[in-house]
Amino acid sequence: MTDTGRREPPIRLTRADLDALPNYVPGRSPADLARELGIPEAIKLASNEVPYGPLPGVVEAIAEAAAGSHRYPDMGVVALHSALAERYGVTPEQIVTGCGSVALAEHLVRATCLPGDEVVYSWRSFEAYPIVVATSGATSVPVPNLPDHGHDLAAMAAAVTDRTRMVVVCNPNNPTGTFLRRPELERFLDAVPDDVLVVIDEAYREFVTDPEVPDGLGYVDRPNVAVLRTLSKAWGLAGMRVGFMVAQPAVAAAVRKVVTPFSINAPAQAAALAALAQADEVERRCALVVAERDRVTEALRAFVPDLPTSQGNFVWLPLGEGAITFAKACEARGVIVRPFPGDGVRMTIGTPAENDAFLAVVESALSKEIGR
Ligand SMILES: Cc1ncc(COP(=O)(O)O)c(C=O)c1O
Known part of the structure; x- marks a missing residue:
């Protein structure tokens, strides 16, 4: 006034x-x-x-960790990273955990894009993609799904320009449930330039039964591939907010720089460890x-x-x-x-x-x- x-x-x-x-x-x-x-x-x-x-043992692990709530959690998430590395046959340096894999999707945009850089993804897909791209100052390039509701990988490859820093492939795709098989995904990975990060979002990997749908972790030896997984779905920890990413150590190190410190709270770390024991x-x-x-x-x-x-x-x-x-x-x-x-x-x-x-x-x- x-x-x-x-x-x-x-x-x-x-x-x-x-x-x-x-x-x-x-x-x-x-x-x-x-x-x-x-x-x-x-x-x-x-x-x-x-x-x-929740899986057996999870509630008890959370209760036990809650007794230490006055202390910060382990910021390096050492025990969980090593359990994940062992389970998935990679090294702890290749793993980053986040407050759900949705947070890691955002961290990946921040780690790859400057304002105006482009992120290509199929649409319709996970509704957080346009949001995390825009809030990070990058530009979305949504590529319409095929009439069968699946990704149009040829159009996605064609949408990559020299402004593109990241491409997201959601397999199986949320919300359409559609999926990509090995030859088409491999053709796509070969077509994307080496300096563009391909993020394979596999939030629903554990429900895949078609043997022709490849495990994205089989591609993380490629320098420009990152795989997102979550403990929210099959592992029953949606309320605990734990997702993880697997990539080459250089990409993982860059993503770690943009993770909010102490993102994975102590009960969540304990819950994830207890869940992983219930494979x-x-x-x-x-x-x-x-x-x-x-x-x-x-x-x-x-x-x-x-x-x-x-x-x-x-x-x-x-x-x-x-x-x-x-x-x-x-x-x-x-x-x-x-x-x-x-x-x-x-x-x-x-x-x-x-x-x-x-x-x-x-x-x-x-x-x-x-x-x-
Ligand atoms: C494809 C996809 N990716 C990532 C997520 C994020 O899961 P969360 O943040 O719970 O790990 C979801 C959740 O619905 C999803 O459908």
Whole structure:
């Protein structure tokens, strides 16, 4: 206020370009439905979590680590990096951990791009990519998916220019579940110039059953490949926020420079170590999810014949303009799925009972609400 009582024009304190940027939209929660619709116990199939609870030993490890909460965590994340290195057959120098792999995606942009540099990715894909690219001051180059909803690798390779610093390949792709096989991915890696980093995002690797879908870790001996993995999905630690990246030591060292210090808190480090000791149980749970994914896919194809085959723990219903209406109809019937306006709906595979509850609402939601 001035002394005459008039307001001064507001001073701009933050970046104007952020106004145009979408916020990351998390899956809606049962608490949202209880509040808005009075539905007390909605089923959440919206965030690609695995429904079987924390792995054995994880809660105890968190409780034990919590007793030391007055101390900083190990900033070098030494024990976890060495456990990850041993499990995945790489060296600890090749590993960086982050507050979820989404943080590592952002760190990778910051480690590779100066303002105006370009990041190529397929679209539609993980909704955080445009956000982390823009907030880091880089420029997105989204390349439309093929009609089968998968990456158009030829167009992505053609979109690489001398401004491109990074390309993201999401395999299997979130949210469409589509996947790349070995020969096409290798042709693409060969086509991308050596001074452009190819980030293979494998958040859903543990659910892959097609032997032709390559393990990205098989390519990290290439200097310009980095692989992103997460403990949020198959390993059941979404709430603990632990992701990791594997790359050549030079890339890993650069990424470590931009990681916020102490990003991986002590309970998260302990939880991750405890989870990694449960690999057999993870495999068992993933097999349950995969069996359910295949069952749900078959059942849904009666209503949505063009539903793509998924190698993730979710399926994609390409409903176009009907996406929001369908998701709202599911919510009204107590099931939360994830709509992407104008495009489709992603349904996360839950327990058999949860999937049955979803399948029970599908027919009426599709036929009554969007005339399919
Ligand atoms: C493709 C992909 N990458 C990365 C992530 C980030 O996972 P988190 O940050 O929980 O590790 C997700 C989460 O949904 C994802 O779908």
